[in-house]
Amino acid sequence: MKKYILKYGMLTVLSTAALTSCSDDFIETEFYQQVQQGPLNTIEELDSFVKGQYVSMRNASYYGCDFLMIGEARSDNMYSDFANGAGYYQTVASYSMTAGDSYSSGAYQNMYQVISKANIVINNVPSGQLTWKSSQDPVVIQARANYLKGQSYAARALALFDLLRLFGQEYAGGTTGVVIPTVYDPTAKQARSTVAETRAQIEADFDKALSLMGAPTSSVHTIRTEINQYTVKALMSKYYLYKGDFAKVRTLVADIVAANKYSVVPAADFSGSFSKANSAPNSIFEIAVGSTNDLGTTSVANKLNLAPAGYGNMKVLPALRTSYLPTDIRGSVVTTANVLNGKYVNSFDNIHVIRYEEILLNGAEAELNGGSSTVALTYFNAIQSKRGTAAVGGSLPDATTLTLNDVYTERKKELVGEGFGYWDLLRRNQPITQRSASGAAGTVRNVGNQLLTFPIPRAEINVPGTLVTPNPGFGN
Template identity: 45%
Template sequence: MLLSAGSCSNDFVDTQFYQSLPDAPLASINEMNSFILGAYASMRNTSYYGADFIVFGEARSDEMFGNLAGGYYTNIVNYSQTSNDGYANDTYNRIYETVAKVNRVIGVDVNTLPAADRQKALYAQGQAYALRAMAFFDAFRLYGQKYIPGGTGLGIVLPLKYDPTALQPRATIADTETQIDADFQKGLQLMTANGAVSSVKTELTINSLKGLMSRFYLYKGDYAKVRTYTNDIVATGGYSVASRDLLQVSYRYALNGASTNSIFELAVGTTASLGTGSLRQRYNSAGYATVVVSDAAYNSYAANDVRRSLITPLASTGFKYLSYLTTNNGIGKYTQTGGADNVKMLRYEEILLNGVEAELNGGSAAKALTYYKNILRERLADIKDGSGNITQTVQQQMDAITSVNITMLKTERMKELIGEGLRQWDLRRWGDPVPRAGTAKTDPNLNAFPIPRKETDLANSPILPNPGYDNSK
């Protein structure tokens, strides 16, 4: 595949350096850090985590769906993409643009730098390996053949060094997972050896890396590793479940990078706001309003569950919205009108839910219950009768929960993580049905996105397409 370093805005890369020496080896720690920031900028783009990649995980799920408002995500909802599909092409480009940028950092010979900068450079390379693992994992879930019946065991293209002229075939599923694993482990090793634990939430840290690794190993079914990384994060004592009184506030722009439950966010803010390309526009009733909450998801919340209040049913449209009102203090998730909300990449609640699932698969049932109740304790309010008298306190409700099972865990992941882009991938890794619209094609090979035609039809390209699409060979 042909890799482009992409274009970089002035807020993270010195334009003169980047444009005058685009392919020269990076020669300083400042240049290395600039390319790390450049990777974050690619990731927060609308075609990636800024909106589309998250929507892909929701529009094909049981908790949200695309209502085709404004024509957005029609091909996603209907499984009607072609090899020239804009969503498939644009997200592919942004993912591999991210890879290209971090490969520039990985390719630096640290020994050529001043001795005083080498430890920082190694830490930056650790971040680069980890970000590459994230990008490969994202590409693998979208374009890999793990969840289709008609594939030939193909994963994705795995460029391990920056070479804009290189052509290479897709790796196997097994080799793709092995490379993601290796990159995560290399990143953790370098960051741990060359940096300290940091509480910064808008850059990849040792703790946020462990959290992302717990997500990957959960998908891989390596529950022992999930338990290890969950234990490590919990043991830091640096994070807490957002309290029921502050849950709504934790999603607002005012707490960008500051909520106690936040582990990793992609910084956006007003200077880099995503505007009409933001996730807010996709979810908000006053925006495109094109991805809405399913009845089943809404009805799964108890009346005293504070998370129910994040969802707004509108009789005028018949839909239920995860973002509501046209003020910056709106209701739900992603409500800042200009799209300046940071992208919530990893919350403490997800770590606890990962821990629940891992403990239920070969670990401690008691610890799973503790993690589970740690969340519910801050989501359920006292139950009251019609006169306002308390009939059951939160603690009494907690005391009544004496065990947790996988079915309960699956429901809780839906209720807690709705709208955050994980549900489709949860359903697929569990082997559970992924609902399709009545208008959707039924071919299961279309679970995987098409490999863009610009990749498969390139002269001498060794990249094979996915079955079921117009560029299949």
């Protein structure tokens, strides 16, 4: 891992206060310039580095926008109208990326910034007894420290998973994964691990997160802008679905459903729920944005909505738009011009990384792969029952039978615009169709094609003495 990436990860940590917090109760900032690589001796210091992880996730190159739109630009849900939308995602959609592409370097840098900040918390050894302004009880203080470390393990696992999907060679004909830094060392040079080694680290991190965080409190789910125990299980269900470990997905989804902390958002609030900060009943994990951190022209909203609200270059494919029943409320948020204008209508909307509906769909797919078709129908119909227009009482008819293709179609209808399409096709070993700026189908690439990954950034591979190898098929 190159010094450049981790150095800027540290600088971002130190400037978290200037970027403003991810919560209203952000801590005092008097220690920022004094805690470079020394021990963190207070819960407040640990908490600031955890919040810094969420700041990096919020960056427009990562969950703030581009990582989500990349997952749509190469999907069978949407296309990039780059000819009329300021050229956004043209190199991604046309498979013309090079090692100097900003869509590659931006995501790479911010994902590794999350990891560098997580490593600081994970490996912290205080010089004495940890202190906390909220408690003097050592047991309470240690429990809070463990909880913060658990969040950091989960954040590192998520970032490694995203790096593996974007830069690993699993779907591009190779076995090389990504660099796995587990300590903060901005001078270290480290080679890329294999896909299997990367997966092993992701799984170990998720398991460690759960073990450190302990049993959830009755209200922990109400803080949706932080990773909690349910968030970890939800992220694990996503990860194991992509891995194809359906037994684990079934168990994880069953745990979340049984907890009864989340619910499918009603049809009348389907669109509005995306603008509800930390309060939508279906939100399991969202990244705080808000008016103070408004992402403006770099936001998802700017890519989805037409002028004057945005460039509107990410369009829904007509085949998906016309697949909605007239009584499906989700069809009402896609215009006849193929504009998705009912999700992220504001550039300051929080980014909903995991919704309960995704978890139910994960569960339905997993149940149809070796589980119970009855349970799969229960999960599936929980969504159907709240997706009808007012004309049909807010409910679509229950399905009586269910196939995997039904679930795949429902994922498209429910999750379009949220960054799932490309990855769903890859994990199912389905072909990827290149689209023109008008959405017309072009070259078809099967799993194993070298271009079904991203180039390692030039700034990484050009470091003298680097051990990081490039992905084949991309120019420098």
